[in-house]
Amino acid sequence: MRAEVVGIGTEILLGQIANSNAQWISERLAEIGVDVMHHQAVGDNVERIADAFRLGLERADAVISTGGLGPTQDDVTREGLSLAIGAELERHPEIEEFLREKFRSLRRSMPEINLRQADVPSGCRYMLPERGTAPGIAWQRDGKRVYAIPGVPAEMREMMQGTILPELSEASGASALVSRVIRATGIAESKVAELLDDLFRGSTNPTVAYLASSGEVKVRLTAKAASRGEAEDLIRPVAEEVAHRLGGAAFTTGDEDLEQVVGRLLRAAGKMVACAESLTGGGLAQRLTRSPGASEYFLGSAVCYSAESKRHVLGVSKETLEGPGVVSEECAREMAAGARRVFSAEVGVALTGVAGPEPHGGQPPGQVWVALDAADVKEVRGFRAPGDRDQVVRWAEQSALDLLRRYLQHRVRS
Amino acid sequence: MRAEVVGIGTEILLGQIANSNAQWISERLAEIGVDVMHHQAVGDNVERIADAFRLGLERADAVISTGGLGPTQDDVTREGLSLAIGAELERHPEIEEFLREKFRSLRRSMPEINLRQADVPSGCRYMLPERGTAPGIAWQRDGKRVYAIPGVPAEMREMMQGTILPELSEASGASALVSRVIRATGIAESKVAELLDDLFRGSTNPTVAYLASSGEVKVRLTAKAASRGEAEDLIRPVAEEVAHRLGGAAFTTGDEDLEQVVGRLLRAAGKMVACAESLTGGGLAQRLTRSPGASEYFLGSAVCYSAESKRHVLGVSKETLEGPGVVSEECAREMAAGARRVFSAEVGVALTGVAGPEPHGGQPPGQVWVALDAADVKEVRGFRAPGDRDQVVRWAEQSALDLLRRYLQHRVRS
Numbered sequence: 001m002r003a004e005v006v007g008i009g010t011e012i013l014l015g016q017i018a019n020s021n022a023q024w025i026s027e028r029l030a031e032i033g034v035d036v037m038h039h040q041a042v043g044d045n046v047e048r049i050a051d052a053f054r055l056g057l058e059r060a061d062a063v064i065s066t067g068g069l070g071p072t073q074d075d076v077t078r079e080g081l082s083l084a085i086g087a088e089l090e091r092h093p094e095i096e097e098f099l100r101e102k103f104r105s106l107r108r109s110m111p112e113i114n115l116r117q118a119d120v121p122s123g124c125r126y127m128l129p130e131r132g133t134a135p136g137i138a139w140q141r142d143g144k145r146v147y148a149i150p151g152v153p154a155e156m157r158e159m160m161q162g163t164i165l166p167e168l169s170e171a172s173g174a175s176a177l178v179s180r181v182i183r184a185t186g187i188a189e190s191k192v193a194e195l196l197d198d199l200f201r202g203s204t205n206p207t208v209a210y211l212a213s214s215g216e217v218k219v220r221l222t223a224k225a226a227s228r229g230e231a232e233d234l235i236r237p238v239a240e241e242v243a244h245r246l247g248g249a250a251f252t253t254g255d256e257d258l259e260q261v262v263g264r265l266l267r268a269a270g271k272m273v274a275c276a277e278s279l280t281g282g283g284l285a286q287r288l289t290r291s292p293g294a295s296e297y298f299l300g301s302a303v304c305y306s307a308e309s310k311r312h313v314l315g316v317s318k319e320t321l322e323g324p325g326v327v328s329e330e331c332a333r334e335m336a337a338g339a340r341r342v343f344s345a346e347v348g349v350a351l352t353g354v355a356g357p358e359p360h361g362g363q364p365p366g367q368v369w370v371a372l373d374a375a376d377v378k379e380v381r382g383f384r385a386p387g388d389r390d391q392v393v394r395w396a397e398q399s400a401l402d403l404l405r406r407y408l409q410h411r412v413r414s
Numbered sequence: 415m416r417a418e419v420v421g422i423g424t425e426i427l428l429g430q431i432a433n434s435n436a437q438w439i440s441e442r443l444a445e446i447g448v449d450v451m452h453h454q455a456v457g458d459n460v461e462r463i464a465d466a467f468r469l470g471l472e473r474a475d476a477v478i479s480t481g482g483l484g485p486t487q488d489d490v491t492r493e494g495l496s497l498a499i500g501a502e503l504e505r506h507p508e509i510e511e512f513l514r515e516k517f518r519s520l521r522r523s524m525p526e527i528n529l530r531q532a533d534v535p536s537g538c539r540y541m542l543p544e545r546g547t548a549p550g551i552a553w554q555r556d557g558k559r560v561y562a563i564p565g566v567p568a569e570m571r572e573m574m575q576g577t578i579l580p581e582l583s584e585a586s587g588a589s590a591l592v593s594r595v596i597r598a599t600g601i602a603e604s605k606v607a608e609l610l611d612d613l614f615r616g617s618t619n620p621t622v623a624y625l626a627s628s629g630e631v632k633v634r635l636t637a638k639a640a641s642r643g644e645a646e647d648l649i650r651p652v653a654e655e656v657a658h659r660l661g662g663a664a665f666t667t668g669d670e671d672l673e674q675v676v677g678r679l680l681r682a683a684g685k686m687v688a689c690a691e692s693l694t695g696g697g698l699a700q701r702l703t704r705s706p707g708a709s710e711y712f713l714g715s716a717v718c719y720s721a722e723s724k725r726h727v728l729g730v731s732k733e734t735l736e737g738p739g740v741v742s743e744e745c746a747r748e749m750a751a752g753a754r755r756v757f758s759a760e761v762g763v764a765l766t767g768v769a770g771p772e773p774h775g776g777q778p779p780g781q782v783w784v785a786l787d788a789a790d791v792k793e794v795r796g797f798r799a800p801g802d803r804d805q806v807v808r809w810a811e812q813s814a815l816d817l818l819r820r821y822l823q824h825r826v827r828s
Contacts, residue, residue, distance in 0.1 A: 007453070012437075012440075012453065013440055013450040013451065013452070013453065014440060014441065014444045014450070014636075015436075015437045015438065015439070015440030015441025015442070015443075015444060015450075016441070016625075016634070017437070018432060018434060018437045019433065019436065019437070019453070020432060022429075022433065022455070023426075023429045023431070023432045023433070024429065025429070026426070026427055026428060026429030027428065027429025027430070028429070029429075030428045030429060035427075036427040036428070036429075037427065037456070037457065037462065038427075038454065038455065038456055038462075039421070039426065039427065039433070039453070039454065039455035040452065040453065040454055040455075041436070041452065041453035041454075042451070042452055043451065048451070048452075108604075220430070274723075275717075277696075280700075281696075281699050281700050281702070281703030281704075281708070281712075282691075282695075282696025282697065282698070282699030282700040282703065282715055282717060283696065283700050284696070285695050285696030285699075285717040286694075286695050286696040286697050286700055288695070289695030289696065289717075289719065290695075292769075292770070292771055292772065292803060294695070294719070295719050295720065298695075298719050299718075299719055299720045299722075299723050300716065300717045300718040300719050300720065300723040300727065301696055301715075301717040302714065302716055302717070302727070303689075303696060303699040303703075303714045303715040303716070303717060304713075304714040305703065305708070305709050305712050305713055305714050306709065306713045306714065306757075308713075308758065309688075309713050309714040309756075309757050309758075312756070312757075312758070313714065313716070313727075313756055313757065342723075342726070342727055343720075343723050343726075343727065344722065344723075344726070355706075356706070357706055358706065389706060
């Protein structure tokens with residue numbers, strides 16, 4: 001089965017918003033073995049929308065459009081689809097009632113214009129939304145399908161997951177494409193390239209590819225087979241080999257972020273962590289609190305931007321501040337110990353450094369010190385992170401999370 | 415002049431990467447008054463790439479493709495373009511020399527396969543890159559143009575800015591399209607819709623549109639005229655009218671984020687701020703430290719996730735923790751005063767609340783309290799933020815920044 005994804009909205013063509021829906025939908029379709037051969041994007045224009053549907057139906061078995069289903073006059077996907085399939089718009093009393101009820105429950109009066117959302121081309125089904133007010137539209141004839149769904153990502157995902165993916169998965173009976181990502185940190189990209197060189201070149205099913213970003217390398221394995229199970233069987237031994245070669249640097253073979261892995265390890269160890277941050281400005285705390293339930297392992301973070309606050313809040317010594325300074329091994333050590341003490345935590349993790357673009361505390365941009373303080377382990381590491389301000393911050397956060405991970409996996413010993 | 419943007423690469427269709435180039439290029443083209451009517455994306459397939467160029471050339475005056483110019487066998491944009499325009503690939507010795515020199519300067523040996531990058535369809539110009547190794551290709555005939563440039567964003571931008579935008583701008587002799595965004599916060603989307611209703615409906619040059627996200631409404635004015643100056647003259651009075659009607663809710667008519675406005679106001683007032691955060695987990699500190707130079711006005715933030723740390727680090731009273739609890743007006747007040755005291759700041763800002771999805775401290779998800787503490791002003795505000803965990807957090811950060819802004823603009827008095 002071949003599918004095509006059509007983004008509708010002049011704001012996409014003006015570059016005012018990214019057409020992120022196309023990526024999300026494509027990734028989901030790949031997972032169920034549906035081949036996406038083209039993306040299109042068109043503006044809010046009836047003729048051009050109709051042409052986009054016609055072109056999509058020539059090339060693909062299923063066309064999924066997002067956007068243009070709002071209540072206002074510039075939302076004309078309904079009209080464009082009608083034109084493409086030679087249908088007339090019909091007003092559906094059940095949708096009208098659904099809309100009136102939505103507005104009643106919000107205690108708002110419904111503008112008459114909103115009734116346009118009750119119009120559906122003849123011969124089409126409609127999907128009432130949980131979120132928002134825009135119904136989705138589904139059309140099917142001679143083995144060809146069109147789904148027109150809202151452009152608001154949460155509303156789009158709801159209809160994809162609730163209706164479209166199950167329908168297409170069943171209709172395609174397709175071969176499955178399965179991807180697995182192994183993520184590693186604390187290892188250079190060139191080292192990964194060297195360790196896995198034969199697999200990048202030689203492995204075809206699964207294919208092996210990698211992508212590096214600040215402080216992290218992702219290795220993606222993708223296998224194609226008649227079923228999901230078979231594709232997974234093809235991936236498993238290669239994934240094990242990749243994880244084995246990457247050793248301690250690989251932190252997940254699932255779909256977890258580093259902070260999720262750390263959260264899981266902290267929870268398992270029954271340990272509470274506290275942080276002290278300087279250059280990351282709260283970024284480390286934010287990553288540790290991204291998941292619900294973070295309060296089970298995270299106590300807090302002292303974000304101390306100034307030298308005075310490092311002294312008063314964290315108790316960094318006058319000698320350290322006046323000697324090696326705020327960007328130093330000693331300062332990182334004392335910040336980690338301070339975080340552990342101030343928050344009464346089992347583990348303290350601290351970061352100090354220079355985000356840039358200017359030097360700071362006599363140190364160049366990119367200089368980072370990360371320290372961990374626990375009853376059994378005191379550890380400090382320094383490095384120079386490459387890149388601009390954002391990349392240095394991201395790299396620093398990553399290094400602190402990784403030090404915590406390695407400590408929890410007993411890979412760091414004093 | 416009409417243009418079309420074609421993203422080339424199977425990884426786009428698999429959803430492995432976002433086609434962010436299309437957005438960036440579209441935004442730049444809009445700025446020089448070139449209308450983008452369609453986006454396309456196709457995989458690494460010679461026939462389909464050729465079809466995409468042909469379709470683009472039927473519909474538009476200029477087609478800009480990104481991607482598929484690498485050295486490996488799956489990069490076939492050169493072949494696809496040749497097929498579309500009926501040309502043959504020719505190897506260029508100057509590009510060959512350029513490639514060899516690039517590799518020499520990196521002290522690496524050049525694989526023979528890389529010479530594919532020296533192939534250019536006959537009758538085309540080429541653009542040698544500063545970054546990377548992939549030359550861009552330009553073709554022109556009977557008023558139609560094609561530019562094929564690399565997909566790596568930095569390499570793409572270099573060729574857009576250095577060659578393509580100047581050429582298209584000159585060729586189009588185009589009218590200029592200018593956009594201005596007025597951003598407002600602390601005001602309901604429906605209120606904005608009501609206040610600006612006549613402009614949304616009636617104003618055509620500039621057009622007036624709005625977009626709401628968590629805690630912020632953006633009003634975008636877009637004018638078209640013979641020159642940039644004329645377009646700006648059309649926008650100015652409408653922008654003033656919009657800002658006037660939105661009153662204190664409008665925080666910028668430029669392109670500043672709320673945290674940039676707050677940073678600018680703090681710097682102008684010569685005041686240092688400190689924060690105390692709970693549900694935002696460092697997000698408020700992070701937004702305040704996003705810009706270089708934040709240390710001129712930001713001292714730090716105590717991210718206190720647990721009740722104990724609110725007590726020990728910030729000095730929230732036992733009575734408050736045992737009475738109204740961690741999610742309360744009183745707790746927010748005491749946290750703000752604590753932040754001001756602990757960091758020796760002129761202004762303390764605090765946030766406490768429930769990010770969700772579970773209730774916390776006897777309060778429902780979305781309940782947020784924000785407080786500000788200064789010598790002259792003590793202010794606290796409570797509200798229920800809608801949406802999921804991420805949205806609630808974003809809304810809370812926004813409300814704290816906005817309270818700080820209004821205080822600095824003397825819009826809050828005790």
